[in-house]
Amino acid sequence: MSRQALYDGWTLRAAPGAHVPAEIAGQTVPATVPGCVHTDLLDAGLIPDPYLDDNEVALAWIGRTDWHYRTSFRRPTEHHDRVDLVCAGLDTVATLTVNGVEVGRTENMHRGYRFDVRSLLRDGDNDLAITFDSAYRYAEAQQERLGDRPNAYPEPFHFIRKMACNFGWDWGPTLVTAGIWQEISLHAWSTARLATVRPLVTMDGRDGQVELHVDVERVADVPLTVRAAVAGVSADVVIPAGQRTAVLTLTVREPALWWPRGYGEQVRHPIEVTLHGPHGDVLDNWSHRIGFRSVRLDTTADDHGTPFALSVNDVPVFVRGVNWIPDDVFPTRITRDRLAERFDQAIAANINLLRVWGGGRYESADFYDLADERGLLVQQDFLFACAAYPEEEPFGTEVAAEAAEQVTRLSPYPSLVLWTGNNENIWGWHDWDWQQDLAGRTWGRGYYLDVLPRIVGELDPTRPYWPGSPWSGTEAIHPNDPAHGTTHIWDVWNTDDYTKYREYVPRFVAEFGYQGPPAYATLRRALSDEPLAHDSPGMAHHQKAADGDAKLQRGLDAHLPAPADFDDWHYLTQLNQARAIQLGVEHFRSHRGVCAGTIVWQLNDCWPVTSWSAVDGDGRRKPLWYALRHAYADRLLTVQPRDGGLALVAVNDGGTTWRASASVTRLTLAGEPRAKTTFELDVPAYASVVVALPAELARPDETRRELLVAEAGQSAERALWFFAEDRDVDWPSAVWNATVEPFDGGQRVRVTTGTVLRDLTLFADRLDPSASVDQALVTLLPGESVTFTVRADGLLDAAALTARPVLRCVNDIERS
Numbered sequence: 001m002s003r004q005a006l007y008d009g010w011t012l013r014a015a016p017g018a019h020v021p022a023e024i025a026g027q028t029v030p031a032t033v034p035g036c037v038h039t040d041l042l043d044a045g046l047i048p049d050p051y052l053d054d055n056e057v058a059l060a061w062i063g064r065t066d067w068h069y070r071t072s073f074r075r076p077t078e079h080h081d082r083v084d085l086v087c088a089g090l091d092t093v094a095t096l097t098v099n100g101v102e103v104g105r106t107e108n109m110h111r112g113y114r115f116d117v118r119s120l121l122r123d124g125d126n127d128l129a130i131t132f133d134s135a136y137r138y139a140e141a142q143q144e145r146l147g148d149r150p151n152a153y154p155e156p157f158h159f160i161r162k163m164a165c166n167f168g169w170d171w172g173p174t175l176v177t178a179g180i181w182q183e184i185s186l187h188a189w190s191t192a193r194l195a196t197v198r199p200l201v202t203m204d205g206r207d208g209q210v211e212l213h214v215d216v217e218r219v220a221d222v223p224l225t226v227r228a229a230v231a232g233v234s235a236d237v238v239i240p241a242g243q244r245t246a247v248l249t250l251t252v253r254e255p256a257l258w259w260p261r262g263y264g265e266q267v268r269h270p271i272e273v274t275l276h277g278p279h280g281d282v283l284d285n286w287s288h289r290i291g292f293r294s295v296r297l298d299t300t301a302d303d304h305g306t307p308f309a310l311s312v313n314d315v316p317v318f319v320r321g322v323n324w325i326p327d328d329v330f331p332t333r334i335t336r337d338r339l340a341e342r343f344d345q346a347i348a349a350n351i352n353l354l355r356v357w358g359g360g361r362y363e364s365a366d367f368y369d370l371a372d373e374r375g376l377l378v379q380q381d382f383l384f385a386c387a388a389y390p391e392e393e394p395f396g397t398e399v400a401a402e403a404a405e406q407v408t409r410l411s412p413y414p415s416l417v418l419w420t421g422n423n424e425n426i427w428g429w430h431d432w433d434w435q436q437d438l439a440g441r442t443w444g445r446g447y448y449l450d451v452l453p454r455i456v457g458e459l460d461p462t463r464p465y466w467p468g469s470p471w472s473g474t475e476a477i478h479p480n481d482p483a484h485g486t487t488h489i490w491d492v493w494n495t496d497d498y499t500k501y502r503e504y505v506p507r508f509v510a511e512f513g514y515q516g517p518p519a520y521a522t523l524r525r526a527l528s529d530e531p532l533a534h535d536s537p538g539m540a541h542h543q544k545a546a547d548g549d550a551k552l553q554r555g556l557d558a559h560l561p562a563p564a565d566f567d568d569w570h571y572l573t574q575l576n577q578a579r580a581i582q583l584g585v586e587h588f589r590s591h592r593g594v595c596a597g598t599i600v601w602q603l604n605d606c607w608p609v610t611s612w613s614a615v616d617g618d619g620r621r622k623p624l625w626y627a628l629r630h631a632y633a634d635r636l637l638t639v640q641p642r643d644g645g646l647a648l649v650a651v652n653d654g655g656t657t658w659r660a661s662a663s664v665t666r667l668t669l670a671g672e673p674r675a676k677t678t679f680e681l682d683v684p685a686y687a688s689v690v691v692a693l694p695a696e697l698a699r700p701d702e703t704r705r706e707l708l709v710a711e712a713g714q715s716a717e718r719a720l721w722f723f724a725e726d727r728d729v730d731w732p733s734a735v736w737n738a739t740v741e742p743f744d745g746g747q748r749v750r751v752t753t754g755t756v757l758r759d760l761t762l763f764a765d766r767l768d769p770s771a772s773v774d775q776a777l778v779t780l781l782p783g784e785s786v787t788f789t790v791r792a793d794g795l796l797d798a799a800a801l802t803a804r805p806v807l808r809c810v811n812d813i814e815r816s
Contacts, residue, residue: 001193001284002076004186006128007033009073012040015066015131034332036091036179037067037132050329051607051617052526054541056173063166063176064137069130073186075121080188081219083118085128089182092162093133099126107138107394108161109181110362110383111402117186132178135160142390147441150434151387157359158387161398164359165326165385170545171602171611175329192218194275194284195244198411200462201290203313208252208292214273216244222278230271230290231255258291258414260312260352261375262634263655267291268372268414291372291414297464299473305483306473308466308508309596310377310417316686317377318589318653319597320632321353322346322614323511326360329606336366338619342604343370345615349625350632353377355469355510355599358423359385362406371415378415379599381469382406382452384422388434388443396451403452407459419456421448421467424488426479449475469510482506489584493551493612497558498580502641505591512584513601515545515552516577516624517570518608518616521765525618526608534569543610552610555580560726561813567805568813575759575810577612578627578777585631586638590649592688600628623761626776630717635683637662637710639693639721646698646721648691648710652683659683660712666697669705669732669756671782681712704730709781720779726758731811736780738802746791749801753780758810760786766806768792 012031014020029044038059041047047062048055076083085096085103092109095102099122103115120126139156143149151158155167155174168174187193198213214226216239227236231252239246256267268289275284298309310317327334327342346354354371356363358381371378382403389395410416425444428434434443448467456465472484480487482504488511492498498514517523517539527538534549543549555576556563563569581600588595605617614625630636635658636651652658659682666675675696683689693708700706700723708721722729735754740747749762757780764771771792778786790796800806 001189006184009071011070013068019061019064033180034182036177039330050175053538064134067132067178071128072125076188081190084187085115085117086185086187087113091179091181093138095131097129108398111405135176146390149388150437158389163361172606191220191277191283192216192224194286196408197273197286198408199290203294206254208255210250212248214246225276228273231269255292258293260377266375288412290412293414295417304594306485308485319353321599322351322603323601324354324356326606327604343374349628355379358383368413377417379418381420386424391442391446403455411460419465420469421452426468486510501584502587505594508596509598511601513612514577514580515612516574517610519620519765521769522608522616522618532566571808574623578623582627582631589651590640623776635716637716637719639719646693650681650683651688655685657684660715662712664710666708726810734809734812740798749788752785760809762788763806764790767796
């Protein structure tokens, strides 16, 4: 057996067509494989960076053009019964020829293909050509043939099995790709090979069990032997001549378990599988790492409705999650190191679950291996989002093949704890005026309620499947009913103020979010606008949400002082995004016991854009990231409205009891105490405690000049409650003293205040794009100090570090 990567010598050219610019027509350029057309044209200097300004618009022709890839290769030197051309991922509608003979056609980005080419190979050079048809032409032809179906955007993304967000989204550009986007190779083999290996890992008490399902492809009708070993336990089984499947069971006594981060260690065990011929010779092998753990989803009806509560190893896990979108429009630019950086940002924000959203991709081996390694749980959507999807052929067959391949591929990863059938499509059928337009045509119900649960149940019953996000658990209840299953909350942002989050006590919030612009350095890299303004051409183009700026303004008007210029607008809209999500998360966590998790929309971006992300398209942390770190802390103090008054809620997501002396003080903005209470906190592990506050604390003497401060020593960050919106508070003019001290690798900025400073934030990237800061959104009371640690490639100007627009707080906004 041999494997020969086919990465070298590729060229690319556009097929003749009216869409192709004259300067590109007829040109042949080197192609990087894996890769895509856009990145090859960019590397060749033939197109501008599609992420800058409005360049995306001028590149729309790429998705409406056919593309030819070509290379040559030598046949394997040793004789084998079969030589297969193996394509792990082709994007999307492709015709493959070897030495001028067609060997196959593809029309699904989300699955792999294998073609027997042995009879076509010759000595010397062999020619391999792949033509990619325009994704638009294919999708529009299917749309015409099957009849249109409603979707969220005026693009035909639901008529092709391709990454939907390639066609644009309310946070992403329209850059319709084509190319060899995953590995391509020759696989030479004889007698038989391992076609699929599926380890199903379960726990039986304290013992682990691996039920290993093996499928073989064979060209010889001889007995075969499969041997497997894991954690010191081995087993083998004979596959008789003429048969193609085997099941081995390996029982491991009391193995070390795999746990989510914060609950225990992430122990993984190597598993080795070998396939042997009738004489004992090794024909093929497969290896992976698995984790012993159990997963359970509790949906048993209770007094509050239908829960959606995840347990791992029989320990309930309150989900502190974020939604994940592709980290780049062009997947081959997403390296393992880049994923590791995002994962580390997630972990540093106290996140424990990533939901892989259904308009992107089935995530990579690197993604899942890093999740396993770092203890991040993963919920993987099947790839259907915001549209009515046809179930007719060829889509029915393609979806079933894609799902079977991906469920099998991802079965070894312990981090994967939930499959979800789609994003918002069942909700869309109910509430988005689809039914009249569909007029009885298929829309995806058969996938979500039949095909996909059947495939998961057959191939990986160790993991739960949930038909949609949102989904109530039954067609008898509205799919987005907050009392049942999972819910998405989008009236906040779209129509209502973020304080409306407090009207919801949901069982599980799978999406909710609020927009804010990216970091200033990200904007300056991506946009040539002079001057920058919230509605300057580049800013407007990089705001993809419907009425996005108007919604941002509505939020500012409700809560914050009016911005005088772009610098104020940028700070205040980022701040309001952070405030909105912190309020929502803390409210939902305060109802622990009813609510079992939150998944914020969204962690990351795929390009520079005003969006709902906590980390922008250049990888910079927005103020929202710091707010998530606070709101998702293992131990959280939060002041919440309760029963007409106020309460202090202490939430403990740690594994030990939280005991601490706590106090709540009502203060003036000048720091003068008006009332105070103290008590002892005793919060069990994975629980919360609600303490009603007395009236003398909950009722201010001067609404616009007072606040509450709740503290529990060093055991948790303090909680604040202001009795008025920032726009109405009688803020004193901001007064502080700042010093800057260099150290090896950066500078420390110490701010000591003479007045209250609300949400003090240091935007060091305004001085150097490489700069980062350890904390943000710090509220100081008179006489308090804070030290910001700034890291950058070089020393930054000390005076600029301690002045507007770099060092900001709410009460430095000039009022009219």
